[in-house]
Amino acid sequence: MEQFGEWLRDNTWSAWFSLAVILGVAEMASLDLVLAMLAVGALGGAASSLVTDLVLVQALVAIATAVGMLALVRPNLVRRLHTGPELRLGHTRLIGAQGSVTREITALAPGEVKVSGETWTAQPYDETLTIAPGETIEVLDIRGATAYVHPIPRLEP
Incomplete structure (x- = not known):
């Protein structure tokens, strides 16, 4: 020892x-x-x-x-x-995503957008806007099966 x-x-x-x-x-x-x-x-x-x-x-x-x-x-x-990355599931994952308009969108007549490979019924987030087909949009909200979108301004050359 x-x-x-x-x-x-x-x-x-x-x-x-x-x-x-x-x-x-x-x-x-x-x-x-x-x-x-x-x-x-x-x-x-x-x-x-x-x-x-x-x-x-x-x-x-x-x-x-x-x-x-x-x-x-x-x-x-x-x-x-x-703390880790925010896990967004379901339709909330589309909020903030960009897409393109496939059918004209107005406050009176919902149109369609293609976002992340999916087609969604869409209305303008600002009810005074009309968004033409081919414009790039950003999804600001989803209510039910309708995406509320806003156009992304383009810089003219």
Whole structure:
């Protein structure tokens, strides 16, 4: 047992590294990023063991590193993991899409547009507009099976 104590005093970095590995493996089961931050703290302890033999200093470095990771890094990582691209399903995916008019659109007589390869009944979003066939439009809203569209202005050469 005395040989193990002597070996451990000479190789404290390996104890810190082993603790980091154990915490890292445990993190895979918990997936809450707390144990991963503690594992980074243990790596800080391992790094400090290469500089000093004082276990108290190593433990303080490990604690400071872990607390810093928990306070500064973890909140940003959690926020990033819980926010992702907006998933739009159904007809809402067409809002903001561009298409072309296939049949004249007026407020009194709905027309047709082709958007994302689909043909939709369309009305102008601004009821005072008439949109001619061939014009490029943007879908601003969908109500029922009708797309409410607005023409995209063209730059004249």
